Amino acid sequence: MPTSGKSGGGAPPAGVSAVGLRKSYGDKTVLDGVDLHIPAGSVFALLGPNGAGKTTAVKILSTLITADGGRAHVAGHDITAEAQSVRAAIGVTGQFSAVDGLITGEENMLLMADLHHLTKKEGRRITAALLERFDLVEAAKKPASTYSGGMKRRLDIAMTLIGSPRIIFLDEPTTGLDPRSRHNMWQIIRGLVADGVTVFLTTQYLEEADQLADRIAVLNDGRIAAEGTADELKRLVPGGHVRLRFTDPTTYKNAAAALREAARDDEALALQIPSDGSQRELRSILDWLDSTGIEADELTVHTPDLDDVFFALTAPATVPTQPKENAR
Numbered sequence: 001m002p003t004s005g006k007s008g009g010g011a012p013p014a015g016v017s018a019v020g021l022r023k024s025y026g027d028k029t030v031l032d033g034v035d036l037h038i039p040a041g042s043v044f045a046l047l048g049p050n051g052a053g054k055t056t057a058v059k060i061l062s063t064l065i066t067a068d069g070g071r072a073h074v075a076g077h078d079i080t081a082e083a084q085s086v087r088a089a090i091g092v093t094g095q096f097s098a099v100d101g102l103i104t105g106e107e108n109m110l111l112m113a114d115l116h117h118l119t120k121k122e123g124r125r126i127t128a129a130l131l132e133r134f135d136l137v138e139a140a141k142k143p144a145s146t147y148s149g150g151m152k153r154r155l156d157i158a159m160t161l162i163g164s165p166r167i168i169f170l171d172e173p174t175t176g177l178d179p180r181s182r183h184n185m186w187q188i189i190r191g192l193v194a195d196g197v198t199v200f201l202t203t204q205y206l207e208e209a210d211q212l213a214d215r216i217a218v219l220n221d222g223r224i225a226a227e228g229t230a231d232e233l234k235r236l237v238p239g240g241h242v243r244l245r246f247t248d249p250t251t252y253k254n255a256a257a258a259l260r261e262a263a264r265d266d267e268a269l270a271l272q273i274p275s276d277g278s279q280r281e282l283r284s285i286l287d288w289l290d291s292t293g294i295e296a297d298e299l300t301v302h303t304p305d306l307d308d309v310f311f312a313l314t315a316p317a318t319v320p321t322q323p324k325e326n327a328r
């Protein structure tokens with residue numbers, strides 16, 4: 001349970017905790033009782049398909065909008081009763097960028113320093129350090145509207161850091177970025193965490209969550225469908241299988257008849273046998289193929305990844321234990 005988090009003794013407060021968060025727009029329920037517990041100093045990824053309510057959750061936790069129900073504490077402060085203290089402790093970047101394209105990157109930074117009531121001297125010092133850290137020195141005197149997507153995101157995060165936030169909400173920080181800029185952003189996020197910042201990240205990229213997050217929650221239909229480390233989530237779904245592919249339709253048909261427990265893909269002439277991918281299971285499958293004289297043209301081992309988790313948990317009618325393609 002959340003504590004009021006006043007900085008007394010005892011265990012440090014969670015970075016973010018929420019119980020039963022609810023939000024509806026008209027008769028559409030967007031969040032239907034969301035519970036979260038994010039330890040301070042960790043990276044948390046909220047995953048979900050388009051329209052799942054990720055941005056809504058970020059907006060509520062960063063006090064941009066109010067929830068219809070539930071309670072939450074951010075940096076130890078109640079988001080309703082102590083919204084001002086929450087705002088002082090957090091930074092938010094992403095879909096609602098604070099970058100003003102008409103002024104230069106440096107001017108954007110100095111403006112932010114003014115907003116945080118830093119002295120001119122201190123503002124200049126921090127601006128110079130952050131422009132350097134985020135590789136924006138060369139572009140500093142150019143209007144931000146001329147920046148690439150990756151540079152704008154870097155500037156956005158640099159501006160957020162002027163306030164020395166303890167918690168940063170990154171709403172889809174790499175959407176639309178090319179692979180190099182995405183990797184660059186991952187390095188930046190890792191750097192923030194190394195500095196002790198708690199990162200709340202929303203993303204549609206499973207690889208991103210896998211790479212960065214200590215814990216991941218999958219939001220679906222307004223509820224947390226699953227929560228855990230990437231490995232814990234991968235163990236939730238039976239996505240592991242051995243795939244046998246054939247080129248000759250008759251061999252494929254014979255194999256399918258003999259291997260009745262395998263899921264069929266008639267178009268690709270492929271069979272999928274559920275398997276944990278262990279050496280013992282592989283050996284028994286190979287022995288069985290030898291003994292029946294079935295020879296596949298290709299054999300691949302597939303272990304569950306976050307894609308499997310995502311598809312299993314966010315399918316319209318979730319039936320995770322059944323293979324998608326079944327025998328006809």
Ligand SMILES: Nc1ncnc2c1ncn2[C@@H]1O[C@H](COP(=O)(O)OP(=O)(O)OP(=O)(O)O)[C@@H](O)[C@H]1O
Nearest residue numbers: 025028030048049050051052053054055056057204
């Ligand atoms: N101000 C609003 N008024 C009405 N409906 C809204 C409003 N804001 C969000 N919604 C609806 O709430 C749902 C969740 O939106 P939200 O932006 O939180 O989803 P998301 O998970 O961030 O999606 P995406 O990945 O597409 O950004 C959507 O169906 C959206 O249309």
